[in-house]
Amino acid sequence: MAFLVPWKSIGFEVRAPRALRTAPSTGWTRRWVPSPRLVPTRPAVSWRSLVSTASPDQVVGAEPTVPLIDLRGKRALITGIANQRSIAYGVAQQLRRAGAELGITYLPVNERAESKVSKLVEPLGASFLHACDVQSRSDLEGLFETIKQKWGGLDILVHCLAFANREDLEGDFSRTSRNGFNVALNVSTYSFIEMCGLAKPLFRNGGSVVTLSYLGAERVVPNYNVMGVAKAGLECAVRYLAAELGPDCGVRVNGVSAGPIRTLASSAISGITTMIRNVEQNAPLRRTVTQEEVGKAATFLLSDAASGITGQILYVDSGYAIMGSPSFASPRDGNVANS
Template sequence: MLLDLRGKKALVTGIANNKSIAWGIAQQLHAAGAELGVTYLPDDKGRFEGKVRELTAPLSPTLFEPLNVQDPAQIEAVFAKVKEQWGQIDVLVHCLAFAGKDELIGDYSNISPEGFARALEVSAYSLAPLCKHAKPLFSEGGSVITLSYLGAERAIPNYNVMGVAKAALEASVRYLAAELGEKQVRVNAISAGPIRTLASSAIGGILDMIHNVEEKAPLHRTVTQDEVGGTAAFLASNLASGITGQTIYVDAGYCITGM
């Protein structure tokens, strides 16, 4: 059986530019035949809208909507549009994360309550309301995919609150998988190795992290957007119909190493 997403409708969140892992996922879903919807982070000057619209134009998305997950009204509006235009959804891709730079450096115990709350809201909590609004629209056999990182289970320098947020995200994946399983909707996370993206640029020492993976991972390299995207396309397809509640590591094997 070949990977075939023709006839599937996939909503992809979190594309910021051509370095985004979400962009790699969108490309692979499109290549497998899925019809795409794309969200962008709205701002007063419309910078993200223009960049994301231009970038994704070759993929011919049939939905293109603003989405700030800290605004419940925008979440409702996105899924109202999905219902109006598509009638259903088959794949939901959650690639959203944020933490202020001050919350990523120094001693973790110095984190502010405001910084903690915002990082957890955007990076972990946001998956729940997206799934809540998608739930009545999901077709049987639907798939939810989110992005995590090894910092969810190991203490990674300069990752701090984002590691806590990713741990919460992975726990959310398990609880949402239990909830949505009644509709035969699967929920999984991809724990990707470090890739230079707009989000990762906020992490101090990201290049050192990449070089460490290249040195110690069994494959002696880091992974690409396309490899993460290919895994997402697999998880979105019927080939992964028996996989749910899991964190899939796409990190060139780095997670298995001891030293």
């Protein structure tokens, strides 16, 4: 909004039009002279003082401007951080940047696990760091009891957990062992359902949940095998949980289907390098995505900016999911055989 200096503060003088003034070269003056016009003199103040811009919170009746994604005052539980390459770590960074207060879990695989994750997330200022093996009901109950005691409630749940035995991520899918199938579905799918059930009494109205999926949930990806089945179950669980938690406690549930990224978990998949190279060659953006990009998309879904979205899977894969076949060379390149 602009504020103008009052007209009374500007002086005026009588001045003839420029074309009718005395010509310096000849000294003569035109014989007809029109009525003089008023020309405002330069005010004593700087021109910058003539117009001033007011910020929205200075304008009467205007509300203060806030960012579109503002998670200040929100409390978020993040699961699945193993190292700096973890997608969960990228999500945690973006949530903290948006102002959320974080609680973080780690898998107690050995004595060094806690100190490793603790050092990594120290810049995020997490309120607590809690050991949790999702295959243990007592660990999960202890986690949500800690949330109840420290926070009293929960706004955001981020599920970034998946696991399958390495031998079940290569070769023929039909050779998947019974135990391997149970482990993959238990960690990657059932843990999501169980955590949402335990979090349900703690969710505050307007809360949100995000989990991570992959294209292998709906299309065949070589060597993804049992994990594809687990992710398909996970995406189905997103829809059923959205239908339950929406009416019961106003909570939204969504998933992010990320493109292949080099992480500790993906390193177990045979041919992960080839998968990434294939995306770089055929995705519309001709590249794969980063943890930061997935984190930004997840933060959007977890914020009020996505208040009307639930039960959906958002693809963050440089557009690879839209492609029906690999890219072919143009006929003018001489690389395509004549039909």
